[in-house]
Amino acid sequence: MRTIVWEVTVRCNLRCKHCFLYNELESPSTEPVHELSTEHCLRVVEQFEEANVFQVSILGGEPFCRPDIMVILQHLGEKRFWTTVETNGTLIDRDTARDLADTGIKRINVSLEGPDAKINDAIRGKGSFQKAVQGIKCLREFGIPFCIGMTVNKLNYQEIERMAVFCSNIGAEFASFGLYDEFPPTPFSASLSLGREEILVAARDVSKIKEDFPKGFISSNINRNLAFFAPGPKTPIKDERFIRCGLWSKHLSILSNGNVVPCTYMRNIALGNIMETHLSEIPELPAFRKFKELLSITVNEANEKCAACEWKYLCGGGCRGQAYLKYGSILAPDARKCLLARGEICD
Numbered sequence: 001m002r003t004i005v006w007e008v009t010v011r012c013n014l015r016c017k018h019c020f021l022y023n024e025l026e027s028p029s030t031e032p033v034h035e036l037s038t039e040h041c042l043r044v045v046e047q048f049e050e051a052n053v054f055q056v057s058i059l060g061g062e063p064f065c066r067p068d069i070m071v072i073l074q075h076l077g078e079k080r081f082w083t084t085v086e087t088n089g090t091l092i093d094r095d096t097a098r099d100l101a102d103t104g105i106k107r108i109n110v111s112l113e114g115p116d117a118k119i120n121d122a123i124r125g126k127g128s129f130q131k132a133v134q135g136i137k138c139l140r141e142f143g144i145p146f147c148i149g150m151t152v153n154k155l156n157y158q159e160i161e162r163m164a165v166f167c168s169n170i171g172a173e174f175a176s177f178g179l180y181d182e183f184p185p186t187p188f189s190a191s192l193s194l195g196r197e198e199i200l201v202a203a204r205d206v207s208k209i210k211e212d213f214p215k216g217f218i219s220s221n222i223n224r225n226l227a228f229f230a231p232g233p234k235t236p237i238k239d240e241r242f243i244r245c246g247l248w249s250k251h252l253s254i255l256s257n258g259n260v261v262p263c264t265y266m267r268n269i270a271l272g273n274i275m276e277t278h279l280s281e282i283p284e285l286p287a288f289r290k291f292k293e294l295l296s297i298t299v300n301e302a303n304e305k306c307a308a309c310e311w312k313y314l315c316g317g318g319c320r321g322q323a324y325l326k327y328g329s330i331l332a333p334d335a336r337k338c339l340l341a342r343g344e345i346c347d
Contacts, residue, residue, distance in 0.1 A: 011065040017188035034257040051280040059086035077104040092135030115166035153180035153192040177220035183325035265321025
């Protein structure tokens with residue numbers, strides 16, 4: 001495995017309206033029941049080394065809700081993995097940043113939903129913007145590379161350009177923009193989901209800032225959606241397979257209970273457990289092999305809707321994780337990509 005996404009906890013100090021784990025998150029004060037111990041986590045790191053893993057992306061929940069997170073990161077650093085951490089940034093202070101610098105962390109990815117408290121806090125909770133910005137400044141003080149990511153939704157889609165300026169001014173390595181996915185739904189999904197015209201506005205704004213800022217500073221594929229709205233014939237992709245799933249690129253996810261899954265969207269598809277089977281042996285398990293066989297099914301074979309669709313070679317079937325969340329099957333259409341491609345999203 002080349003890349004591991006490791007969800008070390010489902011505990012979090014925030015309750016962000018758009019979080020796909022909204023219904024599963026636990027309070028930071030909750031005694032974790034199905035969370036690997038420090039000792040087990042260190043053993044997992046050893047498995048990474050033995051399996052020749054290169055990159056480890058740490059996420060949660062909020063990773064810094066784990067009291068032992070620095071112990072885990074230090075061990076990853078000692079093994080010289082290319083390690084990044086996904087965080088809301090609100091728990092990072094000067095002491096934390098100083099300790100992070102000692103681990104050799106490659107990058108901290110901080111999530112913010114807007115360039116000011118009014119917009120961000122409407123999604124992430126009161127006071128979260130100020131705390132996150134303070135955390136970012138601590139990272140900057142100790143020379144820790146960081147980027148900032150925004151999930152584009154109905155409340156902030158008009159703030160893309162301002163957000164890019166904010167990220168540049170505060171010293172981010174790059175700014176990332178991704179579309180909000182409404183699956184699995186939260187109580188706020190209806191108020192966050194973008195309509196067709198709103199997605200088009202976001203896509204055009206991303207295209208604009210990619211031209212205005214230095215190459216590589218804007219990380220986003222939202223403007224690819226412009227292809228769905230462009231008049232005239234569409235260029236087919238080179239083959240008829242689904243868009244590559246993580247397993248095709250030697251990418252796996254590990255949940256906080258040790259379950260190995262294709263990605264964090266497919267949380268209920270356990271391919272094995274890291275405490276029961278060594279990581280290097282997971283690909284030999286029947287569940288893994290069966291899942292990989294499913295991924296070899298073409299867009300013409302997966303389901304009737306995709307097979308009959310004139311856009312199938314443009315979208316390639318979409319995200320398997322989103323299809324699973326919506327329909328309970330990785331062979332189903334990706335609802336968002338399907339609606340985009342057909343231009344059926346309405347306000």
